[in-house]
Amino acid sequence: MPSTDAWWRDAVIYQIYPRSFADGNGDGMGDLPGITTRLSRLRELGVDAVWLSPFYVSPQHDAGYDVADYRDVDARFGTLGDADKLIAKAHELGLKIIVDLVPNHTSSEHVWFRAALAAPPGSPERERYIFHDGRGENGEQPPNSWQSVFGGSAWERLADGQWYLHLFDVSQPDLNWDHPEVRAEFLDILRFWLDRGVDGFRVDVAHGLVKDADLTDWTEPAVVLGGLEPAGPPPPMWDQEGVHEIYRQWRAVLDGYPGGRILVAEAWVQPEERLARYVRPDEMHQAFNFPYLEAPWSSRELREVIDSSLAATGAVGATTTWVLSNHDVVRHASRLGYPVTEKRKPGIGVGDPQPDTGLGLRRARAATLLMLGLPGSAYLYQGEELGLPEHTTLADEFRQDPAWERSGHAERGRDGCRVPIPWEADAPSYGFGPGDDSWLPQPAAWAEYALDRQVDVPGSTYELYRSALATRREHDLGGGSLVWSSSAEEVLAFRNDGILVLTNFGHAPAALPPGARVLLSSEPLDGDGRVPTDVTVWAAL
Known part of the structure; x- marks a missing residue:
């Protein structure tokens, strides 16, 4: 079970x-x-x-x-x-x-890929990876147009004419997950x-x-x-x-x-x-x-x-x-x-x-x-x-x-x-x-x-961070639920059970609700107890 x-x-x-x-x-x-x-x-x-x-x-x-x-x-x-x-x-x-x-993918130094390089086209050893014949009259072009995440073609040609797929580096041949x-x-x-x-x-x-x-x-x-x-x-x-x-x-x-x-x-x-x-x-x-x-x-x-x-x-x-x-x-x-x-x-x-x-x-x-x-x-x-x-x-x-x-x-x-x-x-x-x-x-x-x-x-x-992790655990915020609070357009505010989380993205300071008790603030509040720009507050309601 x-x-x-x-x-x-x-x-x-x-x-x-x-x-x-x-x-x-x-x-x-x-x-x-x-x-x-x-x-x-x-x-x-x-x-x-x-x-x-x-x-x-x-x-x-x-x-x-x-x-x-x-x-x-x-x-x-x-x-x-x-x-x-x-x-x-x-x-x-x-x-x-x-x-x-x-x-x-594996490394090109993996025992499987070394065996594939030593074996001929069509061999069982090559079936664990994605080997393919090339396009063009003599197979001189890659099997398709795929590009590597790291730049350049996703195909590398071997001396025997076949190509293998590497969506990442040439040293990272892709495995054949149909095998x-x-x-x-x-x-x-x-x-x-x-x-x-x-x-x-x-x-x-x-x-x-x-x-x-x-x-x-x-x-x-x-x-x-x-x-x-x-x-x-x-x-x-x-x-x-x-x-x-x-x-x-x-x-x-x-x-x-x-x-x-x-x-x-x-x-x-x-x-x-x-x-x-x-x-x-x-x-x-x-x-x-x-x-x-x-x-x-x-x-x-x-x-x-x-x-x-x-x-x-x-x-x-x-x-x-x-x-x-x-x-x-x-x-x-x-x-x-x-x-x-x-x-x-x-x-x-x-x-x-x-x-x-x-x-x-x-x-x-x-x-x-x-x-x-x-x-x-x-x-x-x-x-x-x-x-x-x-x-x-x-x-x-x-x-x-x-x-x-x-x-x-x-x-x-x-x-x-x-x-x-x-x-x-x-x-x-x-x-x-x-x-x-x-x-x-x-x-x-x-x-x-x-x-x-x-x-x-x-x-x-x-x-x-340490205070946030302790407070998060104390109030079970990870296991809570989110309800959005009404706020100005440039303020993101929600309640996670009994805790208000408010982030001010705007230029003007944002006011907290009456009676809110601040538990944590990413930066100090202003002199009037408002949330400045680019600051997040956790408050108990």
């Missing part, structure tokens, strides 16, 4: 990017032992669970999202024993552990990690596993990380009907384990009604709410996406999952530092227009308090509790995101949000590790954001 432990419906889940959280051995790269030593800090912050980006064996052409062995830990991050210790320590602290799973051996392999991988005690899986590119059988041409770029797909029929490489059968099989496996093990979809799908299909009762438990992440800083547009999200997930009995930042997008403390009308950037670097740091942090604090006041589950990205901005002046010579090279240096990529986070202002690498080095250089300005400069400091971003 399915578990009745529905902890995930209102959980706050903290994403750790293992390379950049904590370095235990001083080599400049974060690792599992380093993470384990810092888990108590996450308990103190007040989150319920931790999601770890990939730590599997990988050549790291795409920061571990090119997996060569799904059942072992890359030596850069430690050992399988270190993973067991991390899981055990998390459970000792009362934290759940969610691990990343990358089922759309029973592929399906059986991943069911076994799920059981391998469930048996080791993990509490769930965040499924990378969950909408991409099944491709249109006819490989229908699609002339638009295969955008998946840089923005939402256009409305209308899904592109032939995304959101195909066959993915749902796969997740029903996976759900049956997870339901056989105790403790409420969960599946979380990274699915860039719209409209929300199609996204909600991933979280029907017999499929996944959560899906990241990217329409919310993508929404501009606007009362009208945020209200629209909140309404449509709650309606879509409510129709299938699922919880709504809110998120503002992750390892694939510009941190919201920087993203919100631009004019509202400016197009969202896929990366920021030297020479680019720079965000207004003060405005960005002010809006980020308000946005976070708004998000944590919504019913449902919420995800935090490491460092956002420090108010950490994007590294917007990272020198291009240090960039490692494959999007930088494959786009011909047109797209700065995601390195700026992946820089190791600061723990101690006056320590080497700001306490990231015992050495001075970090795999991506940290900006000097980050000393002021270090955790030790913020703990127990009234008004600090860290203490705002």
Whole structure:
């Protein structure tokens, strides 16, 4: 029988990017032992669970999202024993552990793909991937017009003339999910990690596993990380009907384990009604709410996406999952530092227009308090509790995101949000590790954001997060319900049971209702007790 432990419906889940959280051995790269030593800090912050980006064996052409062995830990991050210790320590602290799973593609160094390269066209080894003859008189043209998410063609030709599909980097060949051996392999991988005690899986590119059988041409770029797909029929490489059968099989496996093990979809799908299909009762438990992440800083547009999200997930009995930042997008403390009308950037670097740091942090604090006041589950990205901005002046010579090279240096990529986070202002690498080095250089300005400069400091971003998480739990806001309050056009206000959540997007201060008792405010109120511009307040009514 399915578990009745529905902890995930209102959980706050903290994403750790293992390379950049904590370095235990001083080599400049974060690792599992380093993470384990810092888990108590996450308990103190007040989150319920931790999601770890990939730590599997990988050549790291795409920061571990090119997996060569799904059942072992890359030596850069430690050992399988270190993973067991991390899981055990998390459970000792009362934290759940969610691990990343990358089922759309493997690394080109995976034993399966090496066998496919060594085998001839039409062989069983090649059937596990998507190999195809080319077009043109001599097969010299790709099988279709599909483009890689990272730029350029999604097809690579081999010396024997055949082509293989890679919707991401050339080192990430797409698996053929119509092949029973592929399906059986991943069911076994799920059981391998469930048996080791993990509490769930965040499924990378969950909408991409099944491709249109006819490989229908699609002339638009295969955008998946840089923005939402256009409305209308899904592109032939995304959101195909066959993915749902796969997740029903996976759900049956997870339901056989105790403790409420969960599946979380990274699915860039719209409209929300199609996204909600991933979280029907017999499929996944959560899906990241990217329409919310993508929404501009606007009362009208945020209200629209909140309404449509709650309606879509409510129709299938699922919880709504809110998120503002992750390892694939510009941190919201920087993203919100631009004019509202400016197009969202896929990366920021030297020479680019720079965000207004003060405005960005002010809006980020308000946005976070708004998000944590919504019913449902919420995800935090490491460092956002420090108010950490994007590294917007990272020198291009240090960039490692494959999007930088494959786009011909047109797209700065995601390195700026992946820089190791600061723990101690006056320590080497700001306490990231015992050495001075970090795999991506940290900006000097980050000393002021270090955790030790913020703990127990009234008004600090860290203490705002900690107070918000404690208050959220005390009043069960995650398990509550939303009722909009009448307010001015530039004010977003709703009641979550007995708590008023109010965000002022306008230029004029906004008044609170008579008798409202302020519990939390992202910035101080004005002298008349009114809510200033770009401020969110929680108040008891």
